[in-house]
Amino acid sequence: MNTPQADRWLPGKLVVLALAMFGFGFLLVPLYQVFCDITGIGQRTGVPTADVVVEQPSDRTVTVEFVATLNQYAPWEFRPAVQSMEVQLGKLYDTTYFAQNLTEQTLIGRAVPSVAPGTASKYFKKTECFCFTEQEFAGDEGRDMGLVFSVDPALPSHIDRLTLSYTFFADRTEVAQANSST
Amino acid sequence: MSEAATHNAHDDHHDHGPAKGLLRWVFTTNHKDIGTLYLIFSLIMLFVGGAMALVIRAELFEPGLQFVNPDFFNQMTTMHALIMIFGMIMPAFVGFANWMVPMMIGAPDMALPRLNNWSFWILPFAGTLLLSTLFMEGGAPASGWTLYPPLSLQTGNALPYAIFAIHLLGFSSIMGAINIIVTIMNMRAPTMSLLKMPLFVWTWLITAYLLIAVMPVLAGGVTMLLTDAFFGTSFFQAAGGGDPVLFQHIFWFFGHPEVYIIILPAFGIVSQIIPTFSRKPLFGHDSMVYATASIAFLSFIVWAHHMFTVGMPLAGQLFFMLSTMLIAVPTGVKVFNWTATMWKGSLSFETPMLFALAFLFLFTIGGFSGLMLAIVPADFQYHDSYFVVAHFHYVLVPGALFGAIGGAYYWLPKWTGYMYDETLGKWHFWLTTFFVNLTFFPQHFVGLAGMPRRIPDYAVQFADFNAISSVGAFGFGFSQLLFVYIIIKCVRGGQKATAQVWDGADGLEWTVPSPAPYHTFEEAPIVK
Amino acid sequence: MKNICTRTVTAVIALLGAASPAQADWGLNMPVGVTDMSAEIYDLHMLIFWVCVAIGVVVFGAMIYCIVAFRKSKGAVASGPSHSTTAEILWTVIPVAILVAMAVPAAQTLVRLEDSRDTELTVKITGYQWKWEYEYLDTDVSFFSNLSASSNEARLLGSEIDPATVENYLLDVDRPLVVPTDTKIRYLLTSNDVLHAWWVPDLAIKKDAIPGFVNEGWFQINEPGVYRGQCAELCGKDHGFMPVVVEALSPEDYAAWIDAEQVAAEARAAGTANRMASRQ
Numbered sequence: 008m009n010t011p012q013a014d015r016w017l018p019g020k021l022v023v024l025a026l027a028m029f030g031f032g033f034l035l036v037p038l039y040q041v042f043c044d045i046t047g048i049g050q051r052t053g054v055p056t057a058d059v060v061v062e063q064p065s066d067r068t069v070t071v072e073f074v075a076t077l078n079q080y081a082p083w084e085f086r087p088a089v090q091s092m093e094v095q096l097g098k099l100y101d102t103t104y105f106a107q108n109l110t111e112q113t114l115i116g117r118a119v120p121s122v123a124p125g126t127a128s129k130y131f132k133k134t135e136c137f138c139f140t141e142q143e144f145a146g147d148e149g150r151d152m153g154l155v156f157s158v159d160p161a162l163p164s165h166i167d168r169l170t171l172s173y174t175f176f177a178d179r180t181e182v183a184q185a186n187s188s189t
Numbered sequence: 190m191s192e193a194a195t196h197n198a199h200d201d202h203h204d205h206g207p208a209k210g211l212l213r214w215v216f217t218t219n220h221k222d223i224g225t226l227y228l229i230f231s232l233i234m235l236f237v238g239g240a241m242a243l244v245i246r247a248e249l250f251e252p253g254l255q256f257v258n259p260d261f262f263n264q265m266t267t268m269h270a271l272i273m274i275f276g277m278i279m280p281a282f283v284g285f286a287n288w289m290v291p292m293m294i295g296a297p298d299m300a301l302p303r304l305n306n307w308s309f310w311i312l313p314f315a316g317t318l319l320l321s322t323l324f325m326e327g328g329a330p331a332s333g334w335t336l337y338p339p340l341s342l343q344t345g346n347a348l349p350y351a352i353f354a355i356h357l358l359g360f361s362s363i364m365g366a367i368n369i370i371v372t373i374m375n376m377r378a379p380t381m382s383l384l385k386m387p388l389f390v391w392t393w394l395i396t397a398y399l400l401i402a403v404m405p406v407l408a409g410g411v412t413m414l415l416t417d418a419f420f421g422t423s424f425f426q427a428a429g430g431g432d433p434v435l436f437q438h439i440f441w442f443f444g445h446p447e448v449y450i451i452i453l454p455a456f457g458i459v460s461q462i463i464p465t466f467s468r469k470p471l472f473g474h475d476s477m478v479y480a481t482a483s484i485a486f487l488s489f490i491v492w493a494h495h496m497f498t499v500g501m502p503l504a505g506q507l508f509f510m511l512s513t514m515l516i517a518v519p520t521g522v523k524v525f526n527w528t529a530t531m532w533k534g535s536l537s538f539e540t541p542m543l544f545a546l547a548f549l550f551l552f553t554i555g556g557f558s559g560l561m562l563a564i565v566p567a568d569f570q571y572h573d574s575y576f577v578v579a580h581f582h583y584v585l586v587p588g589a590l591f592g593a594i595g596g597a598y599y600w601l602p603k604w605t606g607y608m609y610d611e612t613l614g615k616w617h618f619w620l621t622t623f624f625v626n627l628t629f630f631p632q633h634f635v636g637l638a639g640m641p642r643r644i645p646d647y648a649v650q651f652a653d654f655n656a657i658s659s660v661g662a663f664g665f666g667f668s669q670l671l672f673v674y675i676i677i678k679c680v681r682g683g684q685k686a687t688a689q690v691w692d693g694a695d696g697l698e699w700t701v702p703s704p705a706p707y708h709t710f711e712e713a714p715i716v717k
Numbered sequence: 718m719k720n721i722c723t724r725t726v727t728a729v730i731a732l733l734g735a736a737s738p739a740q741a742d743w744g745l746n747m748p749v750g751v752t753d754m755s756a757e758i759y760d761l762h763m764l765i766f767w768v769c770v771a772i773g774v775v776v777f778g779a780m781i782y783c784i785v786a787f788r789k790s791k792g793a794v795a796s797g798p799s800h801s802t803t804a805e806i807l808w809t810v811i812p813v814a815i816l817v818a819m820a821v822p823a824a825q826t827l828v829r830l831e832d833s834r835d836t837e838l839t840v841k842i843t844g845y846q847w848k849w850e851y852e853y854l855d856t857d858v859s860f861f862s863n864l865s866a867s868s869n870e871a872r873l874l875g876s877e878i879d880p881a882t883v884e885n886y887l888l889d890v891d892r893p894l895v896v897p898t899d900t901k902i903r904y905l906l907t908s909n910d911v912l913h914a915w916w917v918p919d920l921a922i923k924k925d926a927i928p929g930f931v932n933e934g935w936f937q938i939n940e941p942g943v944y945r946g947q948c949a950e951l952c953g954k955d956h957g958f959m960p961v962v963v964e965a966l967s968p969e970d971y972a973a974w975i976d977a978e979q980v981a982a983e984a985r986a987a988g989t990a991n992r993m994a995s996r997q
Contacts, residue, residue, distance in 0.1 A: 013374075013376075014374060017370070017371050017375060018300075018367055018371050021367040021371070021401055024401050025363050025367070025401050025405050026405070027405075028401065028402050028403070028404075028405035028406055029406070029408055029409050031405075031409075032406040032407075032409020032412075032413075032439060033409050033413070035406075035409075035435075035438065035439050035442065036424060036435065039432070039435050043432075072854055074905060074931070076843055076907050076909065077909065078427075078428065078909060078910070078928055078929070080909070091854065119427045119428060119430075121907075121929065121930045121931045122931070123905055123931045123933035124833065124933050125502060125932075126502050165834060166833075166834075168833070168834075168836060168903065170839075170905055170931060172905065172930075172931035174427065174907065174928065174929045174930075176427070176428035176929070252886060253872065253876070253878070253880045254872060254873065254874040254875075254876075255874075257874075258874055259954040259955060263951070263953075263954060331953075331954070332951065333951045337912055337950075337951070339910065339911045339912070339928060340912060340951065340952060340953060426929075427927075427928055427929020432929075433912060433929075434927060434930075467787075468789070468795040469795040469797060469799060472799055472800065472801075473799075473800055473801075473805055474800075476805050498923050498924050498925050499925045499927065500924060500925065500930075500932035500933075503827065503828065503831050506827060507827065510820065510823065510827075511820060514816045514819070514820060515816070517812060518809060518812050518813055518816070521809075521812045522805070522809055524776065525776075525804075525805075525808040528776065528779050528780050528783060529797070529801070529804065530799075531780070531783035531784070532783055532797045533793075533796050533797025534787050534795045535787060535788075535789040535793045535794055536784065536787050536788050536789055537788070537789040537790065546780075546784065549780060550777065553776060553777070554773075557769040557773060560765065560769060561762070561766065561769065564765055564819065565823060565827055566754075566757070566826040566830060567758055567761050567823075569758065569921060569922065569923045569924075570747055570758060570762065570918060570921055570923065572914075572923055572949065573949040573950060634744065634745045635744070637744075637747045638744025638745065638747075638748075638918075639744070639916075639946065641916065641948070641957075643951045643956060644947070644956060644957030645957055646872055646880075646957050648885070648887045648888045649886050650744055652881075
């Protein structure tokens with residue numbers, strides 16, 4: 008019944024294609040990371056920049072704004088020490104964010120950074136950042152968390168203002184415990 | 190190719206007909222039986238999804254909440270979309286493929302008949318599973334059919350069931366697609382070269398490849414959603430280094446080709462109907478094939494036009510704007526070719542032709558609004574407004590659904606052996622076309638005026654157009670009862686149909702008697 | 718429910734009325750808006766609309782001509798060609814040319830939209846289920862913006878309140894975002910929980926608020942006034958009930974407003990500090 012050109016292995020090939028596409032769905036995750044790193048589309052700057060070469064500071068300055076957001080009404084106080092600063096490109100600066108645990112329990116939190124505009128994120132270099140690790144706070148503990156950064160002189164000229172945003176996520180299970188025990 | 194030849198082939202074989210009783214339908218491996226099952230299932234789902242649409246339109250009839258609470262409203266918009274896409278329109282076209290592809294290429298049956306049985310019988314279970322989430326604690330998924338996290342992660346108990354239902358529906362589509370490709374590639378009559386294949390077969394071949402390429406990606410995406418919700422992964426949660434926008438990329442990598450999965454078979458059906466009732470061969474058959482293939486290819490590189498507002502780099506916005514605009518070119522070629530098919534033809538206007546013509550006009554309107562949506566700066570105003578709702582309903586209802594309804598009228602005499610009631614068919618057409626426009630055209634206006642989609646209640650300045658739209662929706666819904674009546678009447682009897690049915694019809698399926706015998710083309714026909 | 722018949726009748730009358738062009742308060746079209754960019758986007762919208770209309774006249778005209786002229790019932794006999802390379806090349810090349818012609822102004826507008834240099838004021842907007850929070854950078858001013866009480870009461874299932882009697886039903890808030898006119902304002906968008914989208918049609922701005930990430934954009938309002946919009950990304954059950962209201966004041970009025978707010982914010986902060994101190 009089959010035509011002369013019939014391909015007995017076609018069903019198998021198509022199954023393999025379907026499975027490969029299922030795998031491709033997961034492959035999109037690392038591909039997206041790569042894509043983000045190249046374009047800054049996902050504005051992720053959580054990864055420490057391995058070797059920040061402090062270049063010759065340039066004369067150009069930009070304004071860097073610092074903002075803080077709490078996720079899901081986390082029981083924390085979280086704010087930047089300064090809301091903005093003038094920054095000379097290529098020079099190292101340090102600043103702090105203040106965080107305080109408003110419960111009596113020990114809590115773990117994590118600050119997730121993001122830079123606007125997204126295309127500027129790859130020029131925003133952090134050598135030291137509290138966002139690199141999870142932060143543990145005893146009950147009621149409040150402390151300043153440090154950040155050392157510089158802005159790459161290669162920053163495109165159409166950007167004159169950057170925003171560094173941290174969103175503070177509390178470990179959900181612990182928050183639930185803290186809420187239920189208070 | 191003559192009728193006599195088919196009859197001879199018939200006599201040579203012992204023509205064992207269908208088994209008796211209900212179990213015939215459970216165990217059948219016959220492509221015609223399975224095609225019928227698919228079509229009946231999708232017709233039932235049309236009414237289930239339609240009932241949900243009517244709940245939505247009833248609530249939106251006037252400002253204020255009258256019937257449902259906002260959470261249930263969101264469940265309705267979500268389930269309406271999932272049921273209509275995965276339960277209604279996709280199975281409908283698989284049903285057409287089952288019935289017609291073997292008959293159009295001169296094959297005795299589908300290549301993998303048992304797989305075919307499974308592909309169908311997964312559907313009622315998956316559909317029931319999906320619908321059962323409505324009765325679960327926390328209700329059905331209410332985050333839209335796009336299931337964007339983090340909102341979809343707030344779904345109650347229903348999330349894993351809904352995701353499993355999507356897996357099953359996807360599994361069924363993939364198996365169906367494999368079967369269709371193998372049938373077309375391996376079972377064609379030896380004299381039917383690829384470019385001689387009718388356009389419906391061509392569009393389905395390309396659709397089936399699209400299905401195999403993207404349904405697994407959706408399966409992967411929703412699996413990641415599931416592990417994020419229950420197994421502590423952070424694919425889409427910023428807290429763990431993930432990104433909610435990544436889900437949108439994965440979803441629309443599936444979602445945009447999905448749009449063409451839905452519309453291409455309708456293109457195929459319209460490409461069969463218009464030549465028949467123009468009594469002329471399809472204009473530019475080969476360029477239609479190439480246009481279909483280009484649309485399928487381009488559909489993989491336009492996905493991010495669904496997400497211009499997420500904050501993309503300029504280069505990304507420009508790329509996706511241009512690639513999206515480019516898709517208008519092959520789509521335009523199709524519209525021009527259909528028009529040219531009618532040029533200097535000899536046109537008559539039976540119900541299938543009427544639906545095909547309405548498709549031609551109204552799908553083009555949906556195409557225009559699609560072109561407008563591609564213009565990124567303007568999209569910032571259109572995005573997630575009722576303008577988008579109007580756009581995709583114009584493409585999917587008078588587009589895909591009209592293609593399916595037209596196809597049903599076109600082939601009903603071949604399936605049942607009787608002519609449907611032409612007068613009632615025309616009534617059905619005019620009612621449906623009037624109400625579909627009454628429903629969806631005003632939605633362009635409220636969308637431009639600033640009404641967001643997926644809201645259960647709205648500001649009073651949107652009231653009049655919404656009232657019109659609701660009246661239209663109820664009219665449209667009830668008009669479809671007439672369709673059911675016409676089908677039942679046609680199955681039960683009527684004027685006997687000839688083998689060719691339509692005097693302008695051309696193709697292998699019209700060489701076998703009407704109704705088509707249980708087994709056809711047990712010996713390959715010769716194609717001119 | 719009580720007035721389904723009346724509403725249907727008014728709707729039908731309105732439908733007939735909609736055919737007449739002077740229906741400004743009917744909201745048939747996109748607003749021109751109050752920023753240069755919104756006007757530019759409106760022009761782009763109208764340009765592509767008329768291009769589509771023009772193509773539509775040609776294409777639909779051809780289809781209607783075929784339907785009228787080549788009827789079998791009038792004795793038409795099929796005689797047309799089934800292939801024409803010239804025609805097919807033409808109707809591939811012409812659309813490409815039209816599309817390129819439309820892409821150019823669209824790209825130019827996009828480039829202008831992306832130019833966020835020289836902003837004078839930054840406002841941070843945070844989406845919550847289901848309200849907005851506005852923070853004015855470099856001040857202590859921040860507040861939530863909730864659906865107004867009158868709308869919130871009327872919108873409940875079975876409230877028996879006719880929405881038509883509520884002023885700005887579902888488009889009014891307790892505290893709007895106040896901004897100066899003639900000032901290039903930068904906005905930052907993020908979210909506390911799920912995705913939201915901040916949409917004000919008069920400013921031609923729609924942008925997603927994404928938890929963990931910050932988006933930016935800018936606007937410069939030319940006319941003082943109150944501009945209303947809504948959340949545009951499904952965010953849960955009360956997605957339809959978190960409007961966006963922007964009140965634009967003249968720069969002088971705005972300066973007075975923000976000073977008063979700053980004083981009030983400092984007083985509140987001092988009050989909290991005092992309470993904390995007295996507790997210890």
